[in-house]
Amino acid sequence: MDAVPLPKGFSAAGIKCGVKPGTDKQDLAVFVSDRDCAAAGVFTTNLVCGAPVKVSRDRLPRSTARAVVINAGNANACTGEQGITDAKAMAAVMATALNCAADDVLVASTGVIGRFLPMDKLTASIPQAIAAATPHGLMDAATAIMTTDTVQKLATRTWEWNGQPVRITGVCKGAAMIAPNMATMLCTIMTDAQITAEQARKGIALAVRDSFNCISVDGHESTSDSVFLLANGASGQSPQNDADWALFQGALDGVAQDLSMQIIKDAEGASHFVQIDVTGCRTRDEAFKIAKAVADSPLVKTAICGADPNWGRVVSAAGYAGVPLKEENISLEMNGFPLYEAGRPLPFDAAVVSKNLRDNRDVLIELKLTLGEQSVRYWTSDLTKAYVELNADYTT
Amino acid sequence: MDAVPLPKGFSAAGIKCGVKPGTDKQDLAVFVSDRDCAAAGVFTTNLVCGAPVKVSRDRLPRSTARAVVINAGNANACTGEQGITDAKAMAAVMATALNCAADDVLVASTGVIGRFLPMDKLTASIPQAIAAATPHGLMDAATAIMTTDTVQKLATRTWEWNGQPVRITGVCKGAAMIAPNMATMLCTIMTDAQITAEQARKGIALAVRDSFNCISVDGHESTSDSVFLLANGASGQSPQNDADWALFQGALDGVAQDLSMQIIKDAEGASHFVQIDVTGCRTRDEAFKIAKAVADSPLVKTAICGADPNWGRVVSAAGYAGVPLKEENISLEMNGFPLYEAGRPLPFDAAVVSKNLRDNRDVLIELKLTLGEQSVRYWTSDLTKAYVELNADYTT
Numbered sequence: 081m082d083a084v085p086l087p088k089g090f091s092a093a094g095i096k097c098g099v100k101p102g103t104d105k106q107d108l109a110v111f112v113s114d115r116d117c118a119a120a121g122v123f124t125t126n127l128v129c130g131a132p133v134k135v136s137r138d139r140l141p142r143s144t145a146r147a148v149v150i151n152a153g154n155a156n157a158c159t160g161e162q163g164i165t166d167a168k169a170m171a172a173v174m175a176t177a178l179n180c181a182a183d184d185v186l187v188a189s190t191g192v193i194g195r196f197l198p199m200d201k202l203t204a205s206i207p208q209a210i211a212a213a214t215p216h217g218l219m220d221a222a223t224a225i226m227t228t229d230t231v232q233k234l235a236t237r238t239w240e241w242n243g244q245p246v247r248i249t250g251v252c253k254g255a256a257m258i259a260p261n262m263a264t265m266l267c268t269i270m271t272d273a274q275i276t277a278e279q280a281r282k283g284i285a286l287a288v289r290d291s292f293n294c295i296s297v298d299g300h301e302s303t304s305d306s307v308f309l310l311a312n313g314a315s316g317q318s319p320q321n322d323a324d325w326a327l328f329q330g331a332l333d334g335v336a337q338d339l340s341m342q343i344i345k346d347a348e349g350a351s352h353f354v355q356i357d358v359t360g361c362r363t364r365d366e367a368f369k370i371a372k373a374v375a376d377s378p379l380v381k382t383a384i385c386g387a388d389p390n391w392g393r394v395v396s397a398a399g400y401a402g403v404p405l406k407e408e409n410i411s412l413e414m415n416g417f418p419l420y421e422a423g424r425p426l427p428f429d430a431a432v433v434s435k436n437l438r439d440n441r442d443v444l445i446e447l448k449l450t451l452g453e454q455s456v457r458y459w460t461s462d463l464t465k466a467y468v469e470l471n472a473d474y475t476t
Numbered sequence: 477m478d479a480v481p482l483p484k485g486f487s488a489a490g491i492k493c494g495v496k497p498g499t500d501k502q503d504l505a506v507f508v509s510d511r512d513c514a515a516a517g518v519f520t521t522n523l524v525c526g527a528p529v530k531v532s533r534d535r536l537p538r539s540t541a542r543a544v545v546i547n548a549g550n551a552n553a554c555t556g557e558q559g560i561t562d563a564k565a566m567a568a569v570m571a572t573a574l575n576c577a578a579d580d581v582l583v584a585s586t587g588v589i590g591r592f593l594p595m596d597k598l599t600a601s602i603p604q605a606i607a608a609a610t611p612h613g614l615m616d617a618a619t620a621i622m623t624t625d626t627v628q629k630l631a632t633r634t635w636e637w638n639g640q641p642v643r644i645t646g647v648c649k650g651a652a653m654i655a656p657n658m659a660t661m662l663c664t665i666m667t668d669a670q671i672t673a674e675q676a677r678k679g680i681a682l683a684v685r686d687s688f689n690c691i692s693v694d695g696h697e698s699t700s701d702s703v704f705l706l707a708n709g710a711s712g713q714s715p716q717n718d719a720d721w722a723l724f725q726g727a728l729d730g731v732a733q734d735l736s737m738q739i740i741k742d743a744e745g746a747s748h749f750v751q752i753d754v755t756g757c758r759t760r761d762e763a764f765k766i767a768k769a770v771a772d773s774p775l776v777k778t779a780i781c782g783a784d785p786n787w788g789r790v791v792s793a794a795g796y797a798g799v800p801l802k803e804e805n806i807s808l809e810m811n812g813f814p815l816y817e818a819g820r821p822l823p824f825d826a827a828v829v830s831k832n833l834r835d836n837r838d839v840l841i842e843l844k845l846t847l848g849e850q851s852v853r854y855w856t857s858d859l860t861k862a863y864v865e866l867n868a869d870y871t872t
Binding site for chain 2: 385399471
């Protein structure tokens with residue numbers, strides 16, 4: 081039994097294809113369903129987006145999806161017309177081997193921007209990957225989509241409909257170029273639930289809002305981010321009522337949030353995992369803006385790296401978030417220590433709080449406003465010297 | 477003769493007052509005019525702003541300003557009602573010593589957020605600073621406003637009106653928490669030109685737009701940023717026509733841009749000075765958004781730190797700037813090397829470009845769009861391990 085099993089009717093594989101030069105790492109993953117899937121996707125909103133994003137976006141939502149093919153090591157982004165041709169060719173090779181329509185295959189690429197794909201290698205390897213796909217191949221596939229990730233990222237949930245078990249399982253990659261509205265992360269979520277393409281579209285949009293769209297590592301929105309949901313119905317069970325649907329959405333949200341947190345916990349060079357809870361806003365959007373401004377501030381992120389309870393940086397980031405507010409509306413706690421209340425600094429023992437931040441990898445920032453009832457939860461990482469080192473010499 | 481002289485009728489001093497604990501550094505600066513000044517200011521737009529910002533903003537523009545008092549080491553921000561009382565008291569002590577109205581003194585503070593000012597030390601030291609002020613005290617004053625700055629920042633221009641010399645001289649500080657709409661920078665610009673308060677207001681607004689509002693170190697907009705312009709008329713000369721006004725605005729712009737570039741060249745931990753020229757946009761605002769997105773990206777900044785010509789990060793930042801565009805609208809050069817043209821990657825020798833970036837402290841990024849005729853010039857720094865080290869342990 082795999083630690084994280086695939087749902088019924090799905091198989092997966094990860095093999096070495098040679099897109100990543102000078103390494104023995106796996107770099108080609110396939111996810112295959114033995115029957116048609118209802119499928120939907122969410123993609124980067126970056127106007128400069130990868131060719132696979134354009135190709136897959138055009139194909140979704142649909143009721144007859146069969147597979148996803150993903151390479152790591154090359155994002156096939158900023159590659160013009162040739163890039164589109166190559167992305168379509170990747171899917172076409174898959175479709176030929178699976179004996180399905182080309183449009184029923186979805187495609188994604190992650191890695192360096194601005195280089196053409198080595199199509200000879202991909203064309204030769206894709207049929208091998210399909211041949212290698214098994215119901216137990218998820219971990220290999222999760223490995224093959226990694227770039228600077230240091231761990232595989234997997235999540236699963238089960239529930240019962242009509243007394244029968246139904247499963248949803250997701251896999252993703254991502255460790256930098258992570259910003260809301262998706263970043264250089266790729267995610268495939270598979271379920272054997274029987275739902276429609278329109279239900280898949282609604283479900284994944286909602287799940288992404290409170291997961292992949294509430295994380296950032298560096299605020300740089302990538303060109304390639306894609307989340308796919310494939311539902312093949314192999315459980316034979318479909319939702320009969322609102323309660324059934326709530327079970328499904330809850331499982332989907334859970335998988336998406338698990339995977340989002342795994343991305344932030346594996347953030348490049350990070351030494352802290354930071355949860356920012358902003359409460360008491362007039363709207364969710366206001367809470368989101370404040371959380372994002374705090375999460376994106378290099379000064380907040382370096383302070384956390386240094387275990388420095390420099391709360392002024394948090395409060396001042398809230399001040400430029402574009403949300404109408406006064407200092408008196410703001411109170412702040414870090415890891416349970418009250419530091420700022422209704423616009424006034426509170427006395428605290430800096431050495432004690434600093435030690436707490438140093439001893440704990442997890443940091444909780446609670447920004448409590450007095451403007452309304454809406455809130456948001458946001459995850460980010462700190463900014464370390466290791467992040468700079470990892471990103472200062474990536475292509476050369 | 478000072479390298480950077482004050483205009484006629486101005487004196488300045490910088491002394492040690494003890495706001496910065498445990499150091500012998502100067503931390504109190506005064507700028508005094510021997511007669512009334514037309515004065516205007518531009519301040520941070522952060523809604524969480526320092527008490528001195530609130531106090532000085534209320535007093536400007538005015539026709540009877542006499543002096544500016546600035547302390548370093550403590551920003552007097554997020555300090556509630558007590559902070560306002562303290563900022564007003566700083567000005568009042570100055571005013572008493574100068575025998576002028578309290579409202580004719582402007583005040584600024586820079587340093588750590590969220591601590592109360594040591595008013596006993598300031599009250600005792602301000603009269604000493606006024607007594608120490610001389611026409612040759614500018615360098616001491618420039619030293620006393622420094623926080624993490626490593627060099628003093630000064631600039632001056634002269635021109636002739638009616639055959640008579642007129643001078644404008646500015647001094648500023650700033651090395652981090654630098655973002656457009658002002659950051660933790662403070663600037664005092666003095667001129668012996670004779671202009672009105674309304675002319676001062678218009679002139680400084682225009683000068684700041686293309687200088688201090690076009691720089692960023694880390695995108696964190698501070699609570700304390702203030703630019704003051706004081707015009708005391710001691711040259712006896714005033715602008716008689718548009719050509720005269722153009723001479724003045726040109727000198728003011730020159731001083732403001734000189735000082736802005738000095739801030740970026742002294743950016744915390746920086747190893748490169750980066751100029752971003754965005755051209756061919758429909759509006760200046762569009763060009764500004766693109767330049768800011770590129771400048772704020774940690775991935776662009778770390779790539780430059782590592783002399784990595786990773787142009788995909790630049791192009792992808794343009795893609796999420798919020799400006800409607802297509803990849804085909806974009807071409808990119810770095811230090812004169814064409815890397816990307818009309819949506820397609822160009823072949824280039826990565827080793828040659830990387831060596832060029834490693835050998836030059838100055839980096840020029842040219843993003844050429846085909847949307848219109850508007851452009852913007854923006855300055856930023858790279859992101860280095862030294863920046864992280866400097867900011868990971870600031871307050872504790």
